[in-house]
Amino acid sequence: xxxxxxxxxxxxxxxxxxxxxxxxxxxxxxxxxxxxxxxxxxxxxxxxxxxxxxxxxxxxxxxxxxxxxxxxxxxxxxxxxxxxxxxxxxxxxxxxxxxxxxxxxxxxxxxxxxxxxxxxxxxxxxxxxxxxxxxxxxxxxxxxxxxxxxxxxxxxxxxxxxxxxxxxxxxxxxxxxxxxxxxxxxxxxxxxxxxxxxxxxxxxxxxxxxxxxxxxxxxxxxxxxxxxxxxxxxxxxxxxxxxxxxxxxxxxxxxxxxxxxxxxxxxxxxxxxxxxxxxxxxxxxxxxxxxxxxxxxxxxxxxxxxxxxxxxxxxxxxxxxxxxxxxxxxxxxxxxxxxxxxxxxxxxxxxxxxxxxxxxxxxxxxxxxxxxxxxxxxxxxxxxxxxxxxxxxxxxxxxxxxxxxxxxxxxxxxxxxxxxxxxxxxxxxxxxxxx
Ligand code: FES
Ligand code: FE
Numbered sequence: 001x002x003x004x005x006x007x008x009x010x011x012x013x014x015x016x017x018x019x020x021x022x023x024x025x026x027x028x029x030x031x032x033x034x035x036x037x038x039x040x041x042x043x044x045x046x047x048x049x050x051x052x053x054x055x056x057x058x059x060x061x062x063x064x065x066x067x068x069x070x071x072x073x074x075x076x077x078x079x080x081x082x083x084x085x086x087x088x089x090x091x092x093x094x095x096x097x098x099x100x101x102x103x104x105x106x107x108x109x110x111x112x113x114x115x116x117x118x119x120x121x122x123x124x125x126x127x128x129x130x131x132x133x134x135x136x137x138x139x140x141x142x143x144x145x146x147x148x149x150x151x152x153x154x155x156x157x158x159x160x161x162x163x164x165x166x167x168x169x170x171x172x173x174x175x176x177x178x179x180x181x182x183x184x185x186x187x188x189x190x191x192x193x194x195x196x197x198x199x200x201x202x203x204x205x206x207x208x209x210x211x212x213x214x215x216x217x218x219x220x221x222x223x224x225x226x227x228x229x230x231x232x233x234x235x236x237x238x239x240x241x242x243x244x245x246x247x248x249x250x251x252x253x254x255x256x257x258x259x260x261x262x263x264x265x266x267x268x269x270x271x272x273x274x275x276x277x278x279x280x281x282x283x284x285x286x287x288x289x290x291x292x293x294x295x296x297x298x299x300x301x302x303x304x305x306x307x308x309x310x311x312x313x314x315x316x317x318x319x320x321x322x323x324x325x326x327x328x329x330x331x332x333x334x335x336x337x338x339x340x341x342x343x344x345x346x347x348x349x350x351x352x353x354x355x356x357x358x359x360x361x362x363x364x365x366x367x368x369x370x371x372x373x374x375x376x377x378x379x380x381x382x383x384x385x386x387x388x389x390x391x392x393x394x395x396x397x398x399x400x401x402x403x404x405x406x407x408x409x410x411x412x413x414x415x416x417x418x419x420x421x422x423x424x425x426x427x428x429x430x431x432x433x434x435x
Pocket of ligand 1: 087088089090091092107108109110111112
């Protein structure tokens, strides 16, 4: 084990992350990236999968959390299990595909075979092992903690620390807002994921996801080409839309309350679809929630949020960020299908393709700007990044949510404030207090 003398000097995150400015090394330094994987992704709660992705016993997906590859599988009793993707014999990766269906998990190397719940159930030529060898001691390693909210499954790779509910805090309102657009309160993420490799640090993608300042500039071509992307069109300097800091690093662009203030049009969040084209969905919502509440939900629409550290409820899409290195990330996107809203789901799929598909407008624009930012911060001067916009005009709501104008950087500051707390605490968690 490394001694204090051999550890690199502790990184002072309270210096690097200040209110209103950030040090550029946060996007480039390999040691900072390694500490983030440990402190944020391994020791904190991260989104890993949605339960609708593994609907049947034997369904699995493989996901990366921090540096760790994990198998999320529904076992033969219907329970979700999450195992490290590592054979307990000599360490080979068990699942090489990103998703599939198995009745058991067999290692490609020497064919040790595991039940879906992780028990070792088959060892070729088992008699050759010495006395005392027991299959009962050689199952797959489960992750330390698994919990879920609204079907969103989160993991934490250490046994102690705050709960998922503490981590989500007020952000459960955002998840509830999305689920509440389904007449049965459930969503399905079963259209498959689009993957885009971005040559930018994962935090640049997080910041961009809740940035109300850039849309008119960066997405200008989309606005000219396709006027149905109403939520982008509305992002004007004069927009009453607010950015919000929910605490715990969770942030949001709040279109919902503006749509509700207007209180006149259903489905602005779909690009303005005529409600007459969705009669069964509207009726199902009215039957489920009553006419007045259904109307409120269908005017307000979904959240546009970034849940710390890797899950974005991006209106009718889910976006997940996988850090790869200080200068690369993978962005996964999937349309949100609402259970009980087939009429709308077909349209949601087309909008997802148009905005976020390989030829999509939005994701290409944001990928390019992320890459330009990454290239820029590789230059050493000026050292600091300005993040002060709107600092003097923020308001705090009675529930503690901080709000400011659409073009302000309150959401980015909310992310970074929590980042600083987590990364500073990790100095102690990783034994650096003696370094
Ligand atoms: Fe898996 Fe040998 S490494 S069976
Ligand atoms: Fe954008």
